Amino acid sequence: MNATLQQFSRSDGPGSVLDALEVDGGVIVHDLVPPATLAQFREDMNRHASGHRVGTAADDPSIQSFWGATTKRFTRLAARSRAFVDILTDPFYLSVADKVLLPRGGAYWMNTGQMMIIGPGEKSQILHRDADNWPTMNRPGGFEVTLSCMFAISDFTAEAGATRVAPGSHRWDDYQRRATPDEMTQAVMPAGSGMIYTGRVLHGAGANTTTDEWRYGMHLSYVLGWLTPEEAGPLGTPWEVVKDLPELAQRLLGWRCYSTQNNNARLWTVDYEDVPVGLELVDDS
Numbered sequence: 001m002n003a004t005l006q007q008f009s010r011s012d013g014p015g016s017v018l019d020a021l022e023v024d025g026g027v028i029v030h031d032l033v034p035p036a037t038l039a040q041f042r043e044d045m046n047r048h049a050s051g052h053r054v055g056t057a058a059d060d061p062s063i064q065s066f067w068g069a070t071t072k073r074f075t076r077l078a079a080r081s082r083a084f085v086d087i088l089t090d091p092f093y094l095s096v097a098d099k100v101l102l103p104r105g106g107a108y109w110m111n112t113g114q115m116m117i118i119g120p121g122e123k124s125q126i127l128h129r130d131a132d133n134w135p136t137m138n139r140p141g142g143f144e145v146t147l148s149c150m151f152a153i154s155d156f157t158a159e160a161g162a163t164r165v166a167p168g169s170h171r172w173d174d175y176q177r178r179a180t181p182d183e184m185t186q187a188v189m190p191a192g193s194g195m196i197y198t199g200r201v202l203h204g205a206g207a208n209t210t211t212d213e214w215r216y217g218m219h220l221s222y223v224l225g226w227l228t229p230e231e232a233g234p235l236g237t238p239w240e241v242v243k244d245l246p247e248l249a250q251r252l253l254g255w256r257c258y259s260t261q262n263n264n265a266r267l268w269t270v271d272y273e274d275v276p277v278g279l280e281l282v283d284d285s
């Protein structure tokens with residue numbers, strides 16, 4: 001574990017974060033979430049997490065292993081917390097996403113907002129690249145299709161399972177290659193920080209070797225608007241939930257169609273129109 005990630009504070013601005021992202025594929029930003037938002041979000045997530053099961057309902061062993069046996073995962077965060085919407089629309093993270101993703105598409109949308117709450121005794125997760133979700137897009141020399149941030153909702157310590165990362169692995173010319181131990185580091189950071197990382201950097205959840213500490217992480221990622229996101233946004237956050245949210249949040253959650261700047265592509269339409277806000281569909285079939 002000799003590798004390191006660069007660390008900045010939100011007040012350093014997105015420029016230095018982008019530079020570090022290009023070199024290392026991941027970067028830690030302190031004070032990313034304002035304390036009041038963090039406290040509210042943590043309270044909202046606690047309310048939901050207490051009754052939530054560990055592990056997955058899937059019987060596929062590879063899904064079970066990726067998910068974790070003592071890890072709680074759930075999404076639909078916009079429906080579960082207004083504070084999440086503030087994080088989703090945070091101008092700092094979005095300005096980084098604009099620079100990384102907009103050159104490859106007219107718009108991007110939320111890939112997923114997912115709680116990853118790692119319980120005591122959890123093993124480390126297999127190292128992977130998040131762009132594996134879109135197989136042919138994940139290759140050496142390719143371009144970024146997705147940008148993620150792992151927000152520390154509780155303190156990320158090495159013992160509680162801070163995310164493991166291989167800095168620079170997005171630039172490797174062999175994506176089959178395994179990382180050596182000295183190419184790895186962990187995103188150790190206080191609550192309220194975030195580790196922003198590209199879809200092509202190798203990473204995975206750390207082991208939780210504590211006996212009584214739950215690691216609260218919130219993964220929030222964006223993906224190009226012409227790719228299918230991991231989370232089915234509008235199914236998990238129906239119109240009743242999003243109707244009073246800012247238009248930006250509605251768009252990120254899949255409540256607008258995707259179009260390129262010159263409108264020569266329009267995806268995710270209804271009756272070949274933009275997604276009808278309010279779903280005032282006339283049944284004239």
Ligand SMILES: O=C(O)CCC(=O)C(=O)O
Nearest residue numbers: 116162163204205206217
């Ligand atoms: O929980 C973590 O630290 C990372 C998890 C992760 O990378 C994933 O599930 O895709």
Ligand SMILES: [Fe+2]
Nearest residue numbers: 129130203204
């Ligand atoms: Fe991941």
